[in-house]
Amino acid sequence: MADYKWPDASKRALMGKRHSRIDGPEKVSGRAKYTHDRKLPGMLYGRIVRCPHAHAKVMSVDTSAAEKMPGVKAVTVIQGPGKEIQWAGDEIVAIAATDENIARDAARSVKVVYEQLPHLVHEEDISKAGDRASAPEEKTEGDPDKGFKEADVVSEGTYGLPVITHCTLESHGSLNAWEGEDKLLAYISTQAVSDVGSGYAQPLKIPAANVHIVQDHVGGGFGSKFTTDRWDVEAAVLAKKAGKPVRMVLDRDEELMVAGARPSTFAKVRVAAKKDGTILAWDSTSWGTGGLTGAGAPPIPYCWRIPYRLKHYAITTNIGAARAWRAPNHPQACYITMCALEDLAAALKMDPLDFFLKNIEMTAPRANLYKEELLKAAEMMEWKKKWHPRGDPTPGHIKRGLGLSIHTWGGRGHPSENRVTINPDGSVSCELGSQDLGTGTRTVIAIVAAETLGLPINAITVKIGDNKYPRSGGSGGSTTVGGVSASTRRASVDALALLLQKVAPALNADPAKLEAVGGKIQVQGDPTKSMTWKQACAKLGATPVVASGKCVGGRDELTNQGVGGVQMAEVTVDTETGIVRIERFVAVQDVGYLISLKTAESQMYGAITMGIGYSLYEEKIMDEQTGRMLNPNMEFYKLPGIGDIGRIMVHMVMNKEQDDRGVIGLGEPPVVSPGAAIGNAVANAIGIRVPNLPLAPERVLAALEKKGGLS
Amino acid sequence: MARSRNPETKPRKGLSRRAFLSRGAGLAIAAPIVTDTGLPAPQGAAADVKILGPEKIPIALRVNGKAHTLSVEPRVTLLEALRTHLDYTGAKQVCDRGTCGACTVIIGGKEINACAVLAVEAQGKDILTIEGLSTTGKLHPIQEAFIEHDATQCGFCTPGFVVACKAFLDKNPNPTMADVEKGLGGNLCRCGTYVGIREAVLSAAKTMKGGRANG
Numbered sequence: 051m052a053d054y055k056w057p058d059a060s061k062r063a064l065m066g067k068r069h070s071r072i073d074g075p076e077k078v079s080g081r082a083k084y085t086h087d088r089k090l091p092g093m094l095y096g097r098i099v100r101c102p103h104a105h106a107k108v109m110s111v112d113t114s115a116a117e118k119m120p121g122v123k124a125v126t127v128i129q130g131p132g133k134e135i136q137w138a139g140d141e142i143v144a145i146a147a148t149d150e151n152i153a154r155d156a157a158r159s160v161k162v163v164y165e166q167l168p169h170l171v172h173e174e175d176i177s178k179a180g181d182r183a184s185a186p187e188e189k190t191e192g193d194p195d196k197g198f199k200e201a202d203v204v205s206e207g208t209y210g211l212p213v214i215t216h217c218t219l220e221s222h223g224s225l226n227a228w229e230g231e232d233k234l235l236a237y238i239s240t241q242a243v244s245d246v247g248s249g250y251a252q253p254l255k256i257p258a259a260n261v262h263i264v265q266d267h268v269g270g271g272f273g274s275k276f277t278t279d280r281w282d283v284e285a286a287v288l289a290k291k292a293g294k295p296v297r298m299v300l301d302r303d304e305e306l307m308v309a310g311a312r313p314s315t316f317a318k319v320r321v322a323a324k325k326d327g328t329i330l331a332w333d334s335t336s337w338g339t340g341g342l343t344g345a346g347a348p349p350i351p352y353c354w355r356i357p358y359r360l361k362h363y364a365i366t367t368n369i370g371a372a373r374a375w376r377a378p379n380h381p382q383a384c385y386i387t388m389c390a391l392e393d394l395a396a397a398l399k400m401d402p403l404d405f406f407l408k409n410i411e412m413t414a415p416r417a418n419l420y421k422e423e424l425l426k427a428a429e430m431m432e433w434k435k436k437w438h439p440r441g442d443p444t445p446g447h448i449k450r451g452l453g454l455s456i457h458t459w460g461g462r463g464h465p466s467e468n469r470v471t472i473n474p475d476g477s478v479s480c481e482l483g484s485q486d487l488g489t490g491t492r493t494v495i496a497i498v499a500a501e502t503l504g505l506p507i508n509a510i511t512v513k514i515g516d517n518k519y520p521r522s523g524g525s526g527g528s529t530t531v532g533g534v535s536a537s538t539r540r541a542s543v544d545a546l547a548l549l550l551q552k553v554a555p556a557l558n559a560d561p562a563k564l565e566a567v568g569g570k571i572q573v574q575g576d577p578t579k580s581m582t583w584k585q586a587c588a589k590l591g592a593t594p595v596v597a598s599g600k601c602v603g604g605r606d607e608l609t610n611q612g613v614g615g616v617q618m619a620e621v622t623v624d625t626e627t628g629i630v631r632i633e634r635f636v637a638v639q640d641v642g643y644l645i646s647l648k649t650a651e652s653q654m655y656g657a658i659t660m661g662i663g664y665s666l667y668e669e670k671i672m673d674e675q676t677g678r679m680l681n682p683n684m685e686f687y688k689l690p691g692i693g694d695i696g697r698i699m700v701h702m703v704m705n706k707e708q709d710d711r712g713v714i715g716l717g718e719p720p721v722v723s724p725g726a727a728i729g730n731a732v733a734n735a736i737g738i739r740v741p742n743l744p745l746a747p748e749r750v751l752a753a754l755e756k757k758g759g760l761s
Numbered sequence: 762m763a764r765s766r767n768p769e770t771k772p773r774k775g776l777s778r779r780a781f782l783s784r785g786a787g788l789a790i791a792a793p794i795v796t797d798t799g800l801p802a803p804q805g806a807a808a809d810v811k812i813l814g815p816e817k818i819p820i821a822l823r824v825n826g827k828a829h830t831l832s833v834e835p836r837v838t839l840l841e842a843l844r845t846h847l848d849y850t851g852a853k854q855v856c857d858r859g860t861c862g863a864c865t866v867i868i869g870g871k872e873i874n875a876c877a878v879l880a881v882e883a884q885g886k887d888i889l890t891i892e893g894l895s896t897t898g899k900l901h902p903i904q905e906a907f908i909e910h911d912a913t914q915c916g917f918c919t920p921g922f923v924v925a926c927k928a929f930l931d932k933n934p935n936p937t938m939a940d941v942e943k944g945l946g947g948n949l950c951r952c953g954t955y956v957g958i959r960e961a962v963l964s965a966a967k968t969m970k971g972g973r974a975n976g
Binding site: 070657 | 946
C-alpha cells in the first residue's frame, strides 16, 4: 500500500512556505478571462425585466414593442399573468438582442401591470412582524434556571446584524451556447464547476452530461454562486429560440438586489455569572430573516458550553432570497455571543481576556488551543499594556478601545478526484473539475504535486475550471483545500510510483528504494545513483503515466476539521462624528497542515477586511414604503477601501501537532470574529454598547446620546 | 456649477449617466453636451453644433499606441467600446458609475473610470489600458510587486488597481503609506487584498526609482 501521508516539516521543500500564486501573472496583466469577458461569434446580449414591487401579482405583460424593435432576437415571459411576486427585482421577462443597449431599450419598452400586495421588508422590530413570524423554535440544555438563581451578576443586552449582500465584483452571469439540439456549452461564473450543470439540465430537459461547463476565473463568490440562477436558464432558453449564443450578466443594482443576501439575526440575551467570573447560564430570544425562508436559529451560545434556553423566530420578508454567505450563521452567532459575554465581563469589572481565560474550559474540546491562541494574540496586541476598563478616560473626543473574540469552523475536505499525467517529455499536468475563487486553489494543487514529485512549482500545469475533468466538489464550507490537496497527493504518489517502476531497471534499483527529490530520481540516500527528471520521463517511451487520486470526503486521513481562532481589534472612535476607525487588528489561527503560507495569509487579510466591511459599513437598506432596496449601488452599499483597514497582523499556528491533524480549510473561519472583536472594541472605547452592526456613525452617536453625553 | 477638472470620477449631480443615457436614447446627442467632461472635443465641435447619433457613428480610438476605428452609438461608454467592440477585456465593469475603479484606464496621464466616459469623448487622446503595461512580454514592476505581495485574489479588481497604481506612482514616486491609502481610495476590492496592495505599491516605488537611478 502506497504511503500517502503528508511529509514531516523536515522533509518539505515547498509545503508550508511562502510561494507566489501561479495564476498571478495572468491576473495582474488583465489576461485572466472571466465569464464577463467571454465572447462568441454572433453572441446576443440578454436583459431581464424585473418587478419593481416587493409583493405583487402580475396582471398583464405586453412585450409587443420589444419584439418589434430592430435587433431584438428573442423574448420570453418568465412570470406571466397570475404569478405572485415576492420581492422587488424578481424576474418577469427575458430579452436577447444584438447589442447591450438595444436590449436595455427593449427591456424598458415592456409593459407589465401589477396588482400590489402588502409587503414586509423590516424585521429589526419583531413586534411589527405579526403573522410573518414563525412559531418559536425552542431549545434548552443543562439547567439554566439554576444558573440564574445562583448568579451574582446578570447582564442583559440586545445585539443584531442586518441583512448584507455578497457584492461579488464579477456579478452573476453566464454565456450560453447550444451545440446541436441537446448539448449546451455554458461559461458561467460559479463556485461549483463540476456540479452547476445539473441546474441547467432539469429545466432544459437535457441530460446533465450534455452540459459542458467552463470557467477559468471567477470574480468572487463568497457563497452566492453554487447553482444556476433563473437568468442563466432563461438565457439558454433565449439562445435556443434565437439560434445564437446569449450572454446574460447582471448589472450592479440587480446583483445587489437579487443575487445574494446574508440573513439577519437579532437577539435579546441574558447571561449570568458568579462574582468570581464563572459563567453560569444563558437565555436568549432571537429572530431574523433570510427573505421568504426566514432565517435559521444561530448556533448560540457560540463556542462556549453554557447551560442555555433559546427561543428563535424566523421572519418571512419580501427582501429577496438569502444565500450562503462566507461561514453561514457563524458571524451572527459569534457577534451575539461574544458581545453578550463582553458586556458580562464589563458588568463584573473584569478584563475580558482574563474572563475568557478563566472560563476557557467551557470551550472544550478546543480549550487548550484557544488558550494558546488568546495568549499569543494578547502578546501581539500588547493587550495587557493597552487595555482599560470600559470607557477610555483620556480627555478629548478620540476614544481608544480593545475588543476580542473567538470562533470555530469545520473545513474538512470535500470529494475530489485528480488525474495526474506525467508525460515522456517531463511535463506534468493535474486535471480536476475544481475552481479557484482567488483563494489559491490552483497554487495549492501545484505545490502538492511539485512537492510529491520533487519538482519546482512551475513544472506543474494545473487544469481546472471544466466539468470534463474528474469531479471535484463545489467551493463552499472551506472544503476545497482539503479535498484538492488530498486528491492531488494520492494521484501524484501513484503516478510517481508508476514512473519509478519504469526507471528502476536503468538505475539498477528496487523501485521501492527510489525517491524523487530536487528534480531528480535517485536511490534513497545515494545521490550518486540518480538521473534527472527529464531523463527519467524519457524512459516512458511514447506512453505517459496517468494516475487518479481521490479524496472521498468524510473521514480521510489527509484532511480534518474543526479549527479555533482568536481575533483582537483596536479601534478609535470620534465621539463628535461617531466615526469608528480600525487602528490595529490581530488574528491568530490554526489550520492543521498548512500547504501554502502566502495565500493562507491572504485569506486571513481578506477575511478580516471583509469582516471590517460588515462591522462598519455594510447593510442592505430597504425602503419601508416601496419595499425596494435603497442602496443597490457601490456609493451607498459601502465596502471598505484601502485606507479603512488599519494595520492587520496575522499569525498562523504551525507546529507538529497541527501537521498531524491533516489539511483543514481556511476560507471561512477568519471572517467570523471581526464583528464581535470590533463591536467589543467600540464598547470598550466609548463606555457603552452599540447594539447593532454596522457601527455606522448614526448608531454610535445614538448610543452615546443614550449614555447621556459625549465622553 | 464650476467645471471640475475630473468630473468623471464623481457621480454627476442630479442625473446619473445611466439616466442621462436613457433620456438621451430617443434624442440626438449634440456634441457640446458630450464634451462637458474636460476631455477634448471631437473635431469640429466648437465651430458648428454637429448632431451625432442616435445611430452608430464612426469613431477613432488610440489604445496602447494602436489606432482603432469603430462604429458605435454615441451613448456607448469607453468601457463598453474597449470590452465589447474591441478586445480589451482587462478593464472590468463592476459598479458602472465611477465608484469602484475596476475599469480604470489612463487618459492623458490621468486615471479615468472608463465606465463614466463616452467613447466619443475619448477620441484624440492616448488611452492606456492594463494590456498596454507589459507589451514587451515583460511585466511592469507594479505587476511584479502585485504578484510578490499577493495583492490579487479573485483578480477582478486587479487590472483596475494596477493601472490606478501606475497613475498614482507616476505622480507620487516617493509615497508614504498614508499617501497610498489616500491616493488609491478610489478603487475597491471585495476579496480584501489591500494589505498586499499597500506593500506592493511601496515596493514597486522603490524598484522603479532604482530602475531610474540605474538608467
